Amino acid sequence: MSKGEKDVTIYDIADKLNISAATVSRALKDHPRVNKNTKKLIVKTAEEMGYLSNSFASNLRKKSSNIIGLIVPRLNSNFMADVIAGIEKVLNNNNYNLFISQSLETMTKEIANANAMLVNRVDGLLVSLAYDTTNIDHFDPFIKRQVPVIFFDRVFESDSCPQIYIDNQKAAYEVTSHLIKQGCKRVMHITASQLRNVYADRLAGYKKALEDNAIKFDESLVIINDLSREAGIQAAQQILDMPNKPDGIFVANDSCAVSCMQTLIKAGINIPHDIAVAGFNNDPMTCVIEPNLTTVNYKGYEMGEVAAKLVIDRLVNKNEFHPAHGVILRSELIVRESSTRIT
Amino acid sequence: MSKGEKDVTIYDIADKLNISAATVSRALKDHPRVNKNTKKLIVKTAEEMGYLSNSFASNLRKKSSNIIGLIVPRLNSNFMADVIAGIEKVLNNNNYNLFISQSLETMTKEIANANAMLVNRVDGLLVSLAYDTTNIDHFDPFIKRQVPVIFFDRVFESDSCPQIYIDNQKAAYEVTSHLIKQGCKRVMHITASQLRNVYADRLAGYKKALEDNAIKFDESLVIINDLSREAGIQAAQQILDMPNKPDGIFVANDSCAVSCMQTLIKAGINIPHDIAVAGFNNDPMTCVIEPNLTTVNYKGYEMGEVAAKLVIDRLVNKNEFHPAHGVILRSELIVRESSTRIT
DNA sequence: TAAATTTGCGCAATCGATTGTATTATTTTA
DNA sequence: TAAAATAATACAATCGATTGCGCAAATTTA
Numbered sequence: 001m002s003k004g005e006k007d008v009t010i011y012d013i014a015d016k017l018n019i020s021a022a023t024v025s026r027a028l029k030d031h032p033r034v035n036k037n038t039k040k041l042i043v044k045t046a047e048e049m050g051y052l053s054n055s056f057a058s059n060l061r062k063k064s065s066n067i068i069g070l071i072v073p074r075l076n077s078n079f080m081a082d083v084i085a086g087i088e089k090v091l092n093n094n095n096y097n098l099f100i101s102q103s104l105e106t107m108t109k110e111i112a113n114a115n116a117m118l119v120n121r122v123d124g125l126l127v128s129l130a131y132d133t134t135n136i137d138h139f140d141p142f143i144k145r146q147v148p149v150i151f152f153d154r155v156f157e158s159d160s161c162p163q164i165y166i167d168n169q170k171a172a173y174e175v176t177s178h179l180i181k182q183g184c185k186r187v188m189h190i191t192a193s194q195l196r197n198v199y200a201d202r203l204a205g206y207k208k209a210l211e212d213n214a215i216k217f218d219e220s221l222v223i224i225n226d227l228s229r230e231a232g233i234q235a236a237q238q239i240l241d242m243p244n245k246p247d248g249i250f251v252a253n254d255s256c257a258v259s260c261m262q263t264l265i266k267a268g269i270n271i272p273h274d275i276a277v278a279g280f281n282n283d284p285m286t287c288v289i290e291p292n293l294t295t296v297n298y299k300g301y302e303m304g305e306v307a308a309k310l311v312i313d314r315l316v317n318k319n320e321f322h323p324a325h326g327v328i329l330r331s332e333l334i335v336r337e338s339s340t341r342i343t
Numbered sequence: 344m345s346k347g348e349k350d351v352t353i354y355d356i357a358d359k360l361n362i363s364a365a366t367v368s369r370a371l372k373d374h375p376r377v378n379k380n381t382k383k384l385i386v387k388t389a390e391e392m393g394y395l396s397n398s399f400a401s402n403l404r405k406k407s408s409n410i411i412g413l414i415v416p417r418l419n420s421n422f423m424a425d426v427i428a429g430i431e432k433v434l435n436n437n438n439y440n441l442f443i444s445q446s447l448e449t450m451t452k453e454i455a456n457a458n459a460m461l462v463n464r465v466d467g468l469l470v471s472l473a474y475d476t477t478n479i480d481h482f483d484p485f486i487k488r489q490v491p492v493i494f495f496d497r498v499f500e501s502d503s504c505p506q507i508y509i510d511n512q513k514a515a516y517e518v519t520s521h522l523i524k525q526g527c528k529r530v531m532h533i534t535a536s537q538l539r540n541v542y543a544d545r546l547a548g549y550k551k552a553l554e555d556n557a558i559k560f561d562e563s564l565v566i567i568n569d570l571s572r573e574a575g576i577q578a579a580q581q582i583l584d585m586p587n588k589p590d591g592i593f594v595a596n597d598s599c600a601v602s603c604m605q606t607l608i609k610a611g612i613n614i615p616h617d618i619a620v621a622g623f624n625n626d627p628m629t630c631v632i633e634p635n636l637t638t639v640n641y642k643g644y645e646m647g648e649v650a651a652k653l654v655i656d657r658l659v660n661k662n663e664f665h666p667a668h669g670v671i672l673r674s675e676l677i678v679r680e681s682s683t684r685i686t
Numbered sequence: 687t688a689a690a691t692t693t694g695c696g697c698a699a700t701c702g703a704t705t706g707t708a709t710t711a712t713t714t715t716a
Numbered sequence: 717t718a719a720a721a722t723a724a725t726a727c728a729a730t731c732g733a734t735t736g737c738g739c740a741a742a743t744t745t746a
Contacts, residue, residue, distance in 0.1 A: 007702090009702055009703085010702070010703065011703095021702085021704095022703095022704080024703095025702095025705085026704090026705090028703095029704090053702090053703075054702050055703095056701080057702035058702080058703050058704075059703090060704095061702085062704070
């Protein structure tokens, strides 16, 4: 099988140069106590011999992997792509690698992912929770081992883990208020699992806006589903069957909002005049659908950066997490035609 | 710093039970030469003590990581999400983990990613190439070390690496033929870097279809860009400036096709009657744009599965790669309103 | 019942890099 | 020039799991 020449080790280099492996090791990591010329020679020889440091050995000895784990619900969104880009930038600058996995919105897979991260001994963990995660016991082993765990976007209240998110309640309040200002009297809200802060807070913001506008909260105007495209179609059908239809809809994500809109439009509903619609996330899709979708924008890239900086700060600079665990990032309402009645 | 109790090792378990570490090690991996009762006791004790196998030590000794690397141009597409899901399913079933990274379409980052994979000693590597990758020298170290490298979708001709892709030429031929059948006489083609098989083959298929329909190939009807949304807008503007406009456009990906269409429509062009349009990939967006976009569908999930199975087969079953290196998967033309003139 | 197997377990080397503690060579200081 | 300080290198233990080999006990076979 392995006709391939054996991997070159620091011992091979040491033998060749008649020096000790310790010096080779130190030279390769630019230790100050090694003579400059020796260093140069060693580095050159290592290169010539095709040396590749064995990270297993190194990690074993150093008890660290320089790998940060990332667990997200899904990868196929622009938001997550931005988050990842932000994380990668910071990690690369600090010589850390990223281990990515997706839970596909299930706690089961999230647990499996966490275990994989544990076994592969990541030095830190960044997490955005799945829909149905009811507790975060699966992250306890990390905390016990002093591996920093940081939640972003879909966070979980925990004293041991910092959290990064936007003010979802405020954002939802703004969306709902905006719809009301456009003349909506019966605003519907479509959202997902109330286990997740992002959806619970958005519902809270929605309720608060109703309240502040003296509109009575109507339970029948709230739909909780998985915010998938299919769910959007179903929700639309449900709306079409309603005798007393809403005149505004605030959907907690864009792809669901879009499919819902499409279905409504096909059924002859005029948007925004019969029903005004708003989404959340500012997905590229929002500018493809006609009329363009009002939505909430927030910067995934920045969120990724902040999360990564927090871990790095903890790992590299040995800083304890700031006592105030929450970092709240900015978001903005983007008004487009799907909700514009007054011009 | 680390007040956390030290990690439990097999030696701790061995001491506690007054047996050897060798037996503990064997018991934990269910070695047949260990008594069933001893095994049970060891497993139970390990659990109680909160034992976690140290993969560094294990990997060092076994010279394998059980990690497969994945390098893709971008993560934020539905196609890639499907691919990844397919890969993960197969890998999980075989007790392998996945290490994901994105090149963001640049060779520089692709090389950096490859090096990270090398350092972290993945057991196998799955790759879809960036736009501007001109050679695959950065994968040589893997091949030298007998680490299987498999290309999918955006492949590179190489004797050492199997390739999985669709028949892009045929698919493009079908798209172009379809447009011609709808009455198009001047079909434009918008595509990307001809370094990549997918785009070179699509151009070839486009040319072949023209030829077979006795239409002379016109260089000025081919635009090569990066197929981004912005590029689609630019391309549309370029078209609008043309004195002799095309009456059909075949774009090599959907998001570019969509933004191009949007721009054309805004300028008063009627699609499909003035210009018929077709894309590639069957992104969800194709059913959001009006008129819905004709496109080519191919199954990312299956492609991921096949790629992963190939590595696993090589690693687990020690099978050499099949002499016929290419696996060609099925694709299908999906005709929608953006190109339907005849009904 | 003696011989041959099989079962169960331990010894000790090994994987390759790191690092605290010598040790030797060189330079500086007194 | 001897003593002290510094620079450069080497020694050897260590990280924790794996595994070939050996040995004893238990079981089977003849």
